[in-house]
């Protein structure tokens with residue numbers, strides 16, 4: 001099956017390693033507050049955890065990792081916190097990308113870049129260009145990202161480029177314009193920090209993703225918790241609307257091959 005085929009059509013077998021893991025890295029502020037530290041200390045620690053998780057995913061053969069770093073709603077936070085988060089993001093672009101490149105990681109940013117300053121946009125483009133041909137793992141950082149924005153920007157671009165398609169628009173028309181179009185849809189979604197909500201993350205792409213919520217705060221997230229999430233994922237039977245009996249009979253694959 002081509003990697004980009006919609007995972008809502010072709011069902012991955014139970015027990016496999018997820019190809020694509022998407023994470024809402026939540027709980028930095030509470031981690032810091034519990035230690036009587038300023039919230040920004042939690043963000044600093046959280047940024048370090050990203051490196052650790054990237055290594056763990058690579059070691060496990062996960063091909064795509066998508067991390068929610070800053071939502072389109074996070075601009076509502078106090079200006080000092082927003083500017084520290086931007087500083088950390090810039091630090092990652094300046095300091096980490098070369099290391100990722102050496103490790104064969106393809107780096108990219110998904111989100112509305114129009115609110116970032118020119119220097120930042122340049123850094124993002126440079127990082128994406130430098131690592132574009134890498135194949136070990138694709139790390140997508142969602143920054144100023146919102147799931148609703150993603151769908152709207154896809155519709156807008158499609159309307160501009162293919163006005164003839166608008167009246168009969170279907171999923172396959174829209175899919176190439178959405179963020180992460182070149183990746184399989186996430187198999188496993190993890191949210192740390194105890195909240196059980198999607199907070200405007202990948203609304204379209206998470207349609208049939210398996211969810212895993214943990215109370216572990218992001219700064220404490222490690223390979224052990226990742227493995228718990230993966231183990232939980234590997235026990236689940238994904239059905240995409242079909243019955244267990246159909247799956248056991250191998251019918252899903254046959255029907256998908258027939259385009260049904």
Ligand code: IPE
Nearest residue numbers: 025026027028029030031069
């Ligand atoms: C997640 O941690 C990081 C961002 C949203 C940028 P939070 O800052 O939301 O941490 P809590 O939820 O307040 O603990």
Ligand code: IPE
Nearest residue numbers: 024025026068069070071199
């Ligand atoms: C979601 O976290 C966004 C990121 C982790 C970047 P929030 O902590 O901002 O989510 P809500 O607003 O509490 O749902």
Ligand code: MG
Nearest residue numbers: 026027028193
């Ligand atoms: Mg939060």
